[in-house]
Amino acid sequence: MNYSYVSHLYCPKCSKTYSAEEENHLCIxxxxxxxxxxIYDLSGQLTQQDxxxxxxDLWRYHELLPVQNEDNVISLGEGMTPLVHFPSLGKDMGIPALLMKDEGVIPTGAFKARGAAVGVSKAKELDVKELAMPTNGNAGAAWSLYAARAQMSSTIIMPIDAPAITRNECALSGANLFLVNGLISDAGKIVAEAVKEKGMYDVSTLKEPYRIEGKKTMGLxxxxQLNWQLPDVILYPTGGGVGLIGIYKALRELQQLGWLSPEQKMPRLVAVQSEGCAPIVEAWKQGKKESSFWEASETVAFGINVPKAIGDFLVLDAVYKTAGCAIAVTDEELLEEQQKIARHEGAFVCPEGAASFLAARKLREDNWIKENEQVVVLNTGAGIKYPDTVDFDIPILEPGDSI
Structure with a gap:
């Protein structure tokens, strides 16, 4: 049996096709x-029992991943993260069947390791020597570390106020790291110029086709983990939106494989953003197919501070086709929710994950989520990667003091 059943690349807008055996980025x-x-060929070869x-790890699904030769796989054991029931928080929200998909326990501490693992592996297969990307932090950390494991050079550009831990991860990996006094959109312009001048392999969000394939394994x-029964709702913190696009793509592929029963409804997908940067939410409210650039974006949930996503039309399409929605929450409330999650369930989630739990709470209050529905919330990273978002006044004792 083939290691991969990859066929080709295609454009979701104009339907033009490209080879998966050559370097390709955006469609013309x-x-x-x-x-x-x-998938038709694969359906007769692979079963759930296999x-x-x-x-x-995520390579258990290698037939549905784009790396054709197993020797090119670069892995740190990423994938198969826990799907944890949250009964106490669920009771507090009025959602008894509340589950967290915890990406905080994956290598590099964030779900970005999935995209990096598959993206770097495919880059190796394509004989790439140096990659470049803009990042809000976690993606740059993951791609630089996986590139190091592949003996590949990386150039990473991130906003100057990105989390210090992710900056250190890049620097430790030996990446060519630069900080820009601006947003990820500003970093993206610098990367685009460098790619043009120096011929580096551009792995900016959705400017190569393979990051999404790693992210889709969350959906698989x-x-x-739910024994091929889909939940009613999946909430996802959305910046570039690759994970949400990937989850939708994964579930569509499972339908095509015949691994999901025909009567199963697709989960309603929810794109969660911050009120300080909510271009997808605004577009969804207006029924638009694409978003507009969000001026002066700012949020403590740094990973979703993306003023304009290149794949916004794919995010919105997934939301519309699953009868989902897009919702924005405030920074103040998401930090309060982060604390509630820790005190109810002992989980220290990232701010982006907290935003998604808060969105679930609000959608339950509005009865958009019903009490009997099974709800999966994506926590996309470890809370410990964002130490500056947590600040408490802690009493200091002198030796001999009592409490």
Missing amino acids: CGSPLLVDYN LVQRAP EIAE
Whole structure:
């Protein structure tokens, strides 16, 4: 059986196709490219039972990943993160079947490791020597560390106020790290110029087709962990939106494989943003297919501070086609929710994850989420990667003091 059943790349806007065996980035029309697979051929070769004996990492789904030669796989054991029931928080919200998909326990401490693992592996297969990207922090950390493991050079540009821990991860990996006094959109312009001048491999969000393939494994895992029964709602913190696009793509591919029963409804997908940067939410409210650039964006949930996503039309399409929604929350409330999660369930989630839990709470209050529905919230990273978002006055004792 083939290691991968990858077929080709295609443009979701103009339908033009490209080879998966050559370097390709955006379509000639400017759209991101997506990966297509020979799913009809695979459906007769792979069964759900075949997965049981495989290693508990994302490469267990290698037939639905784009790396054609197993020797090119670069891995740190990423994938198969816990799907944890939150009964106490669920009771507090009025959602008894509340689950967290915890990406904070993955290598590099964030879900970005999934995209980096698959993206770097495919870059190795394409004989890439140096990659470049703009980042809000976690993606740069993941891609620089995986590039180091692949003996590949990396150039990373991030906003000057990105979390210090992610900056250190990049520097430790040996990446060529630069800080820009601006937003990720400003970093993106610098990367685009460097790619043009120096011929580096551009791995900016959705400017290469393979990051999304790593991210889609979150959807494959959720389906497998729930014994191929899909939840009613999946909430996802949305900046570039690659994970949400990927989860939708994964569930569509499972439908095509015949691994989901025909009567199963697709989960309603929820794109969660901050009120300080909510271009997807604004577009969804207006029924638009694309978003507008969000001026002066700012939020403590740094990973979703993306004023304009290149794949916004794909995010909105996934939300519309699953009867989902887009919702924005305030920084003040999401930090309060972060504390509630820790005190109810003992989980220290990242601000972006807290935003998604808060969104679930608000959607339950509005009865958009019903009490009997099963809800999966993506926590996309470890809270300890954002120490500056937590600040308490802690009493200091002298030796001999009593409490």
